[in-house]
Amino acid sequence: MTVQNPQISGDFSPAQESQFRPAMAQRYRWDRVFRLATLIAIIISLLVLAILLIDVLTDGLPRLNWQFLTSFPSRRAEEAGLLSALVGSIYLLFIVALFSFPIGIGAGIFLEEFVSDGWLANFIEINISNLAGVPSIIYGLLGLAAFVRLMEPITGGRSLLSGGLTLALLVLPVIIVSTREALRTVPDSLRLAGFALGATRWQVVRDQILPLAFPGILTGTILALSRAIGETAALITIGALTFISFLPESWKDPFTALPIQIYNWVSRPQRPFHINAAAGIIVLMVLLLLMNSVAIYLRNRFQRKF
Numbered sequence: 001m002t003v004q005n006p007q008i009s010g011d012f013s014p015a016q017e018s019q020f021r022p023a024m025a026q027r028y029r030w031d032r033v034f035r036l037a038t039l040i041a042i043i044i045s046l047l048v049l050a051i052l053l054i055d056v057l058t059d060g061l062p063r064l065n066w067q068f069l070t071s072f073p074s075r076r077a078e079e080a081g082l083l084s085a086l087v088g089s090i091y092l093l094f095i096v097a098l099f100s101f102p103i104g105i106g107a108g109i110f111l112e113e114f115v116s117d118g119w120l121a122n123f124i125e126i127n128i129s130n131l132a133g134v135p136s137i138i139y140g141l142l143g144l145a146a147f148v149r150l151m152e153p154i155t156g157g158r159s160l161l162s163g164g165l166t167l168a169l170l171v172l173p174v175i176i177v178s179t180r181e182a183l184r185t186v187p188d189s190l191r192l193a194g195f196a197l198g199a200t201r202w203q204v205v206r207d208q209i210l211p212l213a214f215p216g217i218l219t220g221t222i223l224a225l226s227r228a229i230g231e232t233a234a235l236i237t238i239g240a241l242t243f244i245s246f247l248p249e250s251w252k253d254p255f256t257a258l259p260i261q262i263y264n265w266v267s268r269p270q271r272p273f274h275i276n277a278a279a280g281i282i283v284l285m286v287l288l289l290l291m292n293s294v295a296i297y298l299r300n301r302f303q304r305k306f
Contacts, residue, residue, distance in 0.1 A: 060278030068279060072245040073261065077272030082280050084244045085261035088160070089229055089287070091248060092257055095164025096171065096228050101221055104172050108179025108217075113205050132173035139170045140237025148238050156252025158239035163255060166234050171224040178220025182213040215299040222295035226288050232259040258284045 071081025111128075115121045143166030147155050155162045186209050194204035235257055242264040244256045258280060265277035 056278045056281050059275050060280075060282045063275050063279040064282060068276075069283070073243055073264075074245075077270060077276055080265075080273075080276055082258065082261050082276075082283065084247055085256050085258045085280070086283065087247050088244075088255040089257045091160055091255065092164050092167060093225060093229055095161065095251070096167045097225060099165060100168040100172050100175055100224070103168075104175030104221065104224075105179050105217060107172075108176045108183065109205060109210070111176070112180045112183045113209065114201065128173050128176050132177055135233070136170055136231050137233040137237055139166055140234035142166070142169065143234065143238045158254060159252045160248050160255040161251040162238055163235055163240055163257070164251075166238055167228040167231060170231060170234055171228045174224040174227065175221050178224065179213075179217050182216030182220065183209060185216060186212045211302075215302040218302065219295045219299045222291055222298075226291050229257075229287065229291070230259055230284065232263055235260055236263075258287075 068081045069086065070083050071079065072084055073082070074080040111121065111124060115124075143162060147162040147165050148157050151162075155165070190208050190212070191204055194208050195201075199207070240260050241254050241256045242260055244254060248255050262277050262280040262284070265273040265280065268274075
């Protein structure tokens with residue numbers, strides 16, 4: 001004779017159901033309270049963001065013109081521009097992409113597709129996940145020690161190349177993690193089918209897995225690049241200039257970037273410099289939106305292709 005558990009079978013007596021009703025009512029009540037609290041938190045966050053955006057747009061939009069985009073910084077706020085900072089940020093993005101994309105994507109493919117599960121793989125995965133949450137100033141100190149001082153004959157010290165390599169280290173864990181997550185979305189049946197047809201592991205990854213995972217990999221890498229363009233602490237640590245009135249001619253020249261220039265203007269007490277900072281923030285946001293738009297476009301295009 002078998003005895004059924006009423007909690008499993010769903011058979012409850014009226015007495016047992018009466019015991020559950022107060023608990024369920026209390027749970028539903030707390031559920032409504034939590035839903036209301038999250039809704040209030042979202043509304044407050046959106047209101048604060050809207051206020052900040054309105055304040056920045058109100059101050060910065062009248063200052064945006066061709067002269068502001070094509071002029072060098074100046075001690076006179078009315079004549080100051082962000083040409084050197086804008087060009088420096090573009091150069092930094094190119095260096096970051098040049099070094100971080102192949103290394104990060106390659107490392108993600110190797111760890112996900114070629115390394116067998118074990119204590120070493122788990123150790124590497126834990127450390128990469130931890131590195132993704134390390135503050136940027138720690139990467140700045142690492143770049144100061146490794147690229148500015150130790151590799152000074154190669155990088156030129158406090159140069160554009162040192163800044164790009166430091167930011168590449170900063171986004172490298174993010175690219176590796178996003179690459180591995182994109183590869184995990186591809187079903188194992190495709191891998192097994194490739195192996196059954198006699199293909200090698202690299203042929204399966206190259207011809208079957210990577211094309212399907214590429215939209216997710218590309219989105220993650222471009223979002224990581226978007227994070228790099230807004231970093232300030234790491235660049236300040238390695239010695240990026242806050243005032244520069246020339247364009248870098250080589251990778252070993254001094255440099256500045258949009259976040260550094262905005263920081264310089266905000267730190268000044270004069271009101272016109274704050275207006276310049278607001279205009280610089282708008283330019284930085286437009287650049288970020290363009291990068292994110294490119295990521296969405298490329299993702300949708302590759303999804304339709306593959």
